[in-house]
Amino acid sequence: MAAKTLTIDGKQITAEEGETILQAATEAGIKIPTLCHLEGVYDIGACRLCLVEVTGTPKLLPACTLKVAEGMEVSTDTERLRKYRRMTLELLFAERNHVCAVCVANGHCELQTLAYSQGLDHVRYEYTFPKWSVDNTHRLFGMDHNRCILCTRCVRSCWHIEGAGTKNVSGRGGKSRIITDLNQPWGDSESCTECGKCVMSCPTGALFKKGSTVGESVRDRDKLEFIVNAREKKQWNA
Amino acid sequence: MILNDLNQVKEKEQAAQKKIVLRCCMAAGCMSSDSKGVKEQLEKAVADAGLQSEVEVRGVGCMKLCCEGPLVAVDPKNELYVRVTAENAPSIIAALKGGKANVEQTDPDAAFFKKQFSIVLANSGVVDPERIESYIAADGYLALHEVLNEMTPKDVVETMVKSGLRGRGGAGFPTGLKWGTVAKSPGAKKYVICNADEGDPGAFMDRSVLESDPHSVLEGMAIAAYAVGADQGYLYVRAEYPLAIARLQLAIKQAKQMGLLGAGIFESPFNFNVDIRIGAGAFVCGEETALMMSVEGKRGTPRPRPPFPAESGLFGCPTLLNNVETFANVPAIYRKGAEWFAAIGTEKSKGTKVFALAGKIKNTGLIEVPMGTPLRTIVEEMGGGAPDGGKIKAVQTGGPSGGCIPSQHLDTPVDYESLGKLGSIMGSGGMIVMDEGTKMVDVARFFMEFCMDESCGKCIPCRAGTVQMHNLLDKILKRKATARDLAKLEELCDMVRNTSLCGLGQTAPNPTMSTLRFFRNEYEELLQPDTFGAGATHPQTVTK
């Protein structure tokens, strides 16, 4: 495979053809904030947190789907990008009901961690306080729509790692929501194999294991990556 | 079918032409005020008077002056009856023998008609959209014949490049360049898609073209398919257009029967099938990548580009996607030549553009004008200005992705660049005229609400940003906002425009930004004094 030389944040790096900017940056030790990206499933460029500036391109492009190219000059941490990232996070907090103090993910939530890292200390937009429900009908797991950020990581894991096709998105815009099967209670789902991959994928406290304490609900995300590597690259070491 | 057969159909159709033709509009606008009943009664009146051998009553497509429908035109007398009812039929038939019908007429030589230049709408209101013979009599499918017999796919692309045609779906991307890219993309299977989703509020150009002249779109698609090497086409039509869908189905069937679509077209090795896909009426499904997801049977959400559809589109194959009006331009370009087409319009915007003229204006309906026509000519001369002596305040183009052009800029020529400079876009052709009574903040909120409701919800800036921008506009309108809210709104406009995934979010702030640019005072008049004082950065109190 051909190697490509490019610069990210002024640092000269080489990357394999076909790699994304996100992969190349990660290998070079440059951290780009992400939210909808999940190792093991394909990328969709939805959360817009990983947007980067590319010299010569007027548009901001998502690092998770942008492929490396020879001579590319990428900036991942400009004033403008930092501002947009903070605004994106603010919009998320104002969109649903995130009350960290009483959340199962408090302390190991990707949204919360990102907000800290981006220096977000308050939200300037008016909270919308939407009315969302909690689906507690499943034997093992629960779903709290109040904390969902619609990253669709659960949907992609359920379809493309487990192959169950239980999770889906219904509705449009701010009214979009994650559903099970054809919008049935999770507990009634016949396609769900109870594998728990969706719960492992969730960056927030929207999906959780029942009966575990907050301290216990740390996500076992490496498992997903392990399965995919085993399957696609025939690597069985974790 | 070979050229000879095509000419025979044409000659037969012309020989059967009767002395007098009553053209009766059978497009959705007039049909909603019973033009079907009008046509039936006209036919009956012709029979009652024993005039069947001399008079034809022909159902045709849109005759453009939709606000005065149902319309009936009389050839060759050059008369145009307006607001015809079924009861008027005998009077109209009686008048054929001399005398005057007791039905209102309008001047078919008025500026509204005379200033039009028809390429896309040349057959609209003339041919019978339900009979392929009628289209063939108007030189239909001649261009396809010539392309298949005289030109290589490469020539076809070159001609398109020379014509200078640009996509009529909104962005104005050069059509020849797009065709060339798809033609060059490696792949055994390729697709051609016609985008007939037309979701802009107030726009009905594409619907009219499909209802009035479906074969021109099919012929355009077939020529494009030959150029890029595709053998399968899809027409993506929204479900709200049942008449257009019915006419397309009929047109496809008739073209197949004649060997003008399907396998071995004009007895050449070229095959091309077209199927219709019906959209459920989501605005975002007009966006090309979302449209292709929808055709594949998936949830219609956009995906990041690159890869562009020209390389990896429908089912991962190279795909050419053009708008209805873009395809409808194609047959004429090959019949009359790229030079002919390139001579119409301006330096960078060639040909004509169809607009759906609506809002506070006397004559509403469809107009087709050469690119570069000043807005003033359109709204004042053709449209007849604001009704009841009102004053025009602004013209909105581009729907929820466009902007408002204030009356002091009415001399702007209508072309891609000029409209872009004023912060609006050509768009797909919706043109809404606003008079002095229109509140611009209201307009901005209306379009923001539209984008908020139509956002697919995939990316955060558009999904959550439009909600916040809408709430801020609402707050301003309710006189509860301060200067800091306005600043927040402007900051969000910039952010949503630059960070959204697809065109919907990227252009959702346009109506707000453009009204802020030209009518900022209307916003400021509604603002309340800031209790924190200017420049204060206190965190906002959370209110329920």
Ligand SMILES: Cc1cc2nc3c(=O)[nH]c(=O)nc-3n(C[C@H](O)[C@H](O)[C@H](O)COP(=O)(O)O)c2cc1C
């Ligand atoms: C939200 C959104 C809605 C769109 N709706 C339409 C539409 O209804 N019809 C259309 O032809 N193009 C629409 N477009 C533009 C298409 O994505 C595409 O650019 C166009 O169909 C290409 O055809 P053209 O090159 O012939 O213009 C839309 C784009 C966006 C972002």
Ligand code: SF4
């Ligand atoms: S537990 Fe497994 S099968 Fe069930 S919804 Fe989650 S990912 Fe799908």
Ligand code: SF4
């Ligand atoms: S439930 Fe979790 S993983 Fe699924 S979309 Fe919501 S936040 Fe993402």
Ligand code: SF4
């Ligand atoms: S910009 Fe809006 S419509 Fe487009 S992908 Fe994002 S949420 Fe969907």
Ligand code: FES
């Ligand atoms: S991680 Fe790239 S857009 Fe979400």
